[in-house]
Amino acid sequence: MAxxxxxxxxxxxxxxxxxxxxxxxxxxxxxxxxxEILAYVSQVKEAAGWExxxxxxxxRTFDGVQGERGELCNVMRADGEPHESGIFTEDLLVAAPACxxxxxxxxxxxxxx
Amino acid sequence: xxxxxxxxxxxQAHDLLVKKELSVRELAEHFLKExxxxxxxxxxxxxxxxxxxxxxxxxxxxxxxxxxxxxxIPFAIKDNILIKGKIASASSKMLENYVASYDxxxxxxxxxxxxVFLGRTNMDEFAMGGSTENSAFGVTKNPHDExxxxxxxxxxxxxxxxxxxxxxxxxxxxxxxxxxxxxFCGVVGLKPTYGSVSRSGLMAMASSLDQIGPFAxxxxxxxxxxxxxxxxxxxDSTSEPADSHHERDNRVSSTKEKPKxxxxxxxxxxxxxxxxxxxxxxxxxxxxxxKAGYEVREISLPSLAHGLSVYYILMPAEVSSNLARFDGVRxxxxxxxxxxxxxxxxxxxxGFGREVRRRILLGTFVLSSGYxxxxxxxxxxxxxxxxxxxxxxxxxxxxxxxxxxxTPAFKIGEKSSDPLQMYLADIFTVPVNIAGVPAxxxxxxxxxxxxxxxxxxxxxxxxxxxxxxLFAIGKDFERVRML
Numbered sequence: 371m372a373x374x375x376x377x378x379x380x381x382x383x384x385x386x387x388x389x390x391x392x393x394x395x396x397x398x399x400x401x402x403x404x405x406e407i408l409a410y411v412s413q414v415k416e417a418a419g420w421e422x423x424x425x426x427x428x429x430r431t432f433d434g435v436q437g438e439r440g441e442l443c444n445v446m447r448a449d450g451e452p453h454e455s456g457i458f459t460e461d462l463l464v465a466a467p468a469c470x471x472x473x474x475x476x477x478x479x480x481x482x483x
Numbered sequence: 484x485x486x487x488x489x490x491x492x493x494x495q496a497h498d499l500l501v502k503k504e505l506s507v508r509e510l511a512e513h514f515l516k517e518x519x520x521x522x523x524x525x526x527x528x529x530x531x532x533x534x535x536x537x538x539x540x541x542x543x544x545x546x547x548x549x550x551x552x553x554x555x556i557p558f559a560i561k562d563n564i565l566i567k568g569k570i571a572s573a574s575s576k577m578l579e580n581y582v583a584s585y586d587x588x589x590x591x592x593x594x595x596x597x598x599v600f601l602g603r604t605n606m607d608e609f610a611m612g613g614s615t616e617n618s619a620f621g622v623t624k625n626p627h628d629e630x631x632x633x634x635x636x637x638x639x640x641x642x643x644x645x646x647x648x649x650x651x652x653x654x655x656x657x658x659x660x661x662x663x664x665x666x667f668c669g670v671v672g673l674k675p676t677y678g679s680v681s682r683s684g685l686m687a688m689a690s691s692l693d694q695i696g697p698f699a700x701x702x703x704x705x706x707x708x709x710x711x712x713x714x715x716x717x718x719d720s721t722s723e724p725a726d727s728h729h730e731r732d733n734r735v736s737s738t739k740e741k742p743k744x745x746x747x748x749x750x751x752x753x754x755x756x757x758x759x760x761x762x763x764x765x766x767x768x769x770x771x772x773x774k775a776g777y778e779v780r781e782i783s784l785p786s787l788a789h790g791l792s793v794y795y796i797l798m799p800a801e802v803s804s805n806l807a808r809f810d811g812v813r814x815x816x817x818x819x820x821x822x823x824x825x826x827x828x829x830x831x832x833x834g835f836g837r838e839v840r841r842r843i844l845l846g847t848f849v850l851s852s853g854y855x856x857x858x859x860x861x862x863x864x865x866x867x868x869x870x871x872x873x874x875x876x877x878x879x880x881x882x883x884x885x886x887x888x889x890t891p892a893f894k895i896g897e898k899s900s901d902p903l904q905m906y907l908a909d910i911f912t913v914p915v916n917i918a919g920v921p922a923x924x925x926x927x928x929x930x931x932x933x934x935x936x937x938x939x940x941x942x943x944x945x946x947x948x949x950x951x952x953l954f955a956i957g958k959d960f961e962r963v964r965m966l
Contacts, residue, residue: 380848384844387847387851388803388831390828391831396837399837400841400844407903407906408848411792411795411862414796415857467812468817477823479823
């Protein structure tokens, strides 16, 4: 497969997806770095004998032993009240840049654009 | 009671404390003084203001007969592990003034054991780096040669210990961030089996790879710390339950014979870019182990060579997800924009350093539509193959050995402008995290350079939950290498 060429507009697109402001000066830096790093990691596609493998077809291991799987179990807590309401509010709000009462303040989410 | 604490181990300090030949206060005062004297290393970002109060609590435990092996022992804690009421900044502007609202599970365990937390240590920002040069608060210097890096990302913890300003330290290891600085600074560093130490209260970098682990002067000390911090935690869904068959197997294996056969993946070890002094030191170490009665066997593990490319796809992908929470809303650095999206972009653009933003962008790419299967999907598949190949290798050998790093500590600034060169230094450590197996780095000698003696480390790798084998071979290695 041909090496992945990264253009400035790709960096802008990624920065938009990641919600990260990138200065014009840094765009070229990141463009170069991403292109170089991707060229290196692309060798994973050539891993010998595994060309046809995808995440769905690769043999699954469970702690390194092929084919064995443990029983699936639910590690999530029960869907109820994990603790008394409000006991952590003060500790958590003290870290927020902007609050109003016992709520974190944030700009309007649904915008005009 | 002499004042020479340079060689003092946790085990020795414990004996002195319980025999009342030393008080916790005296021990703490010594390390506080040393930390101040050595502040130029920039190993600590902050020395806590309640050390003496903590010392009193520990002394009461000793006086009351409830002391543990770690009671009164001064610890340096990496800046990404939460201690309630203390700042935890992950060496980032993003969290410069963030005060932890709860204790990490490992902190609770150490606190209950009576350990004393001296301060929080410098690191690469959000654990991203191999030199501690990516800290937003300055680099940490290697105590063996202050013109050189201590390694990373847990460089501050390694340097604090090696510089004589703590008796034990905690770090985190996602791709080598405990083992590599341990090698560079001449101390022992352990990355435990994934799932054996709770990640609750560790700021997540790559959730399927991260583990907290100890730095110590000796393998015995590392074992003491590991025993204190390991264990099931219901707040970490990837934490290994106490009654799982692995725990049972581990208890069985500790009564089984000690490790006997060391496997060396020679093609991998002799890869391009490995310093000849590192290879020479590694070969000499293996000779010592042969004389100690171990069999050293050449093995072939070609999938190890893919570890780095798998890691630099999976890790940034998980990073891009884990760091999405830093948006300037609930905590951390906030910069105002014209609307909410601009708030996010500016807060994250200004709060995160360059390496962090680089990895988030890389992770965003490999997870994005059109590239997900070719990069992330593929890396997941190759990860499974690597785990399988490693498991098969452990059918024939008890331990796998490699040098910990391809070179000794490099100069500050030498690699900081070339990310890929920096990443290549992780070649021996990352396959361990990908497979989730445990590995330990133990000082194995020095490389002479420019009048300095630069530490080198050997890495031993064991199967899942094989820490006992690592400690056994590690103690033998310490004995025969006689540094």
